[in-house]
Amino acid sequence: MKAVRRTVTPRLTAGLVGTVVFLTAIAPLATDMYVPAFPQVAGELSTTATQVQLTLTTFFVGMALGQLIGGPVSDQRGRRIPLLAALVVMTAASIGCALAPTIGVMTVARLVQGFAGGWAMVIGRSIIVDLARDAQLVRVLNLIAAVGGLAPIVGPLLGGLILQLSHWRVSFWLVAVLGLAMTLSVLVAVPESLARESRHAGGLRNFVAAGRTVLRNREYVGYLVVAGAAMGALFAYVATSAFVLQTMNGLSPIAYSIDFAANAAGMTVAALVAARLAGRVATRKLILTGQIAALAAGLAMLVGALWLGTPLLLAIVCFFVLMTAQGLMIPNGGALASAAVPEHPGTGSALQGFVQWVAAGTIAPIAGLGGQHTAVPMATLVTAGAAVSMIGLLVLAKPSTGHRRLP
Known part of the structure; x- marks a missing residue:
């Protein structure tokens, strides 16, 4: 037998x-x-x-x-x-x-x-x-x-x-x-974890076709802009904060690292708070709150860079507000983008990751164009990133009437 x-x-x-x-x-x-x-x-x-x-x-x-x-x-x-x-x-x-x-x-x-x-x-x-x-x-x-x-x-x-x-x-x-x-x-x-019978031969060809479908969805594209622009603002900070706080303001590497960690903790706490508020507070309102905070931090940093010599206290406060705001903007923007294309969750997720990391990689060197002794390019990019993210939310990602979406 x-x-x-x-x-x-x-x-x-x-x-x-x-x-x-x-x-x-x-x-x-x-x-x-x-x-x-x-x-x-x-x-x-x-x-x-x-x-x-x-x-x-x-x-x-x-x-x-x-x-x-x-x-x-x-x-x-x-x-x-x-x-x-x-x-x-x-x-x-x-x-x-x-x-x-x-x-x-x-x-x-x-x-x-x-x-x-x-x-x-x-x-x-x-x-x-x-x-x-x-x-x-x-x-x-x-x-x-x-x-x-x-x-x-x-x-x-x-x-x-x-x-x-x-x-x-x-x-x-x-x-x-x-x-x-x-x-x-x-x-x-x-x-x-993927059995041979579950694999498919479509590979990248199927991905491209699904990508075209996803990118025709205006609401998805809007939330893609929300998260991508926020990611760009975040990495303008990542790329230049060491020069702003150490070279310009004299912090030691360990003091800078403590401040960087505190800012990352602010972002993590904001994301956890947003998760707790899910279903009780509209997700779009949480994103908008983060965008307003990030825009205020960018404008304050820009004023400080142009006319005040980027004082240490202003830089520390603005960086903390900016990073905390990202905890409201990036995860929630990504969640709403996924909700806008429930028929293509994998493709939507892959495109989100691609756009966010490309935004991060594009913004990082631009933020340092002024050299080690000015924060003007970085502050300009943070302000612009918050503004573009807001346009993505309020203009591009206006939900269609009757469309199923997260609260």
Whole structure:
């Protein structure tokens, strides 16, 4: 009698969830541990603030492309092997960053690091969606989001500590070690979650067709602008805050890292408060509140940069208000964008990630065009980002009558 071969469905174990949570820390750790070192990198590699900030741009562009391409490819080829390949490449690119002799080599290595990291992150989320259902899926995704909020707090503190005790290159060696640890964790704890019969041959071709459909939805595009413009404003801050607070105002790397962590904590708390208020306060009102706060912070910073010499207290207060406002704008804008295209959730999510990371990568070097001793470009970009985000909400994303949407 011929035996019947049965496919065993992998289980969502604690080890698997922990590994995917670990993967979500790639982007914030690879960025935020490095940000406090910008002045030192510029000095050692004999380069300008704008060129150092360009390494953020290439990382973010890589992240955007990795997320946009990695999801469809893994739908076609499976999850485990593409994920392992991405982690190996990310580890190698991190070593390249640690050894980079010039800013040009650093820029290319950061592009590869971002691409592989984005690829790994999108596959990690796909594995959770493959295996979790209903309430379990919600719990795991909330856990991943919580880690995403904590990593920007830990990253700069760790980066500042490294600068106090050692050299900025150590932060990249640490990311390489984490990449190796992630690879080993995937080998041990993550099985293939997408059965062969569930894969499809459409790949990128199907993704492009669905993308066209999603981008014809004006409400979705409006919320895409809301979150993308807010992301641009946020990374104008990320790219220049080290120069504003350290070079212009004399903060030490560890003091700067503490302030950066406090601002990230403000953003995390705002996002948690918004989650608690969901269903009781209209999501659009929460977004608008964040936009008004961000616009006020940008205008105050611009006045301070133009006429007051960017005093330390003003910069600290404005940065905190700006970052806290992002906790109301970016997650809620993304949620409403997804709600606007319920028939294409994966495509909508991939396009959101792509647009947000491209915005981050484009804005970062522009914010540093004035050099290390002015905050005018950054303050202008923060103000413009808040204003454009508001246009996305109030003009482009006007909900259609009778359209199903989040409260």
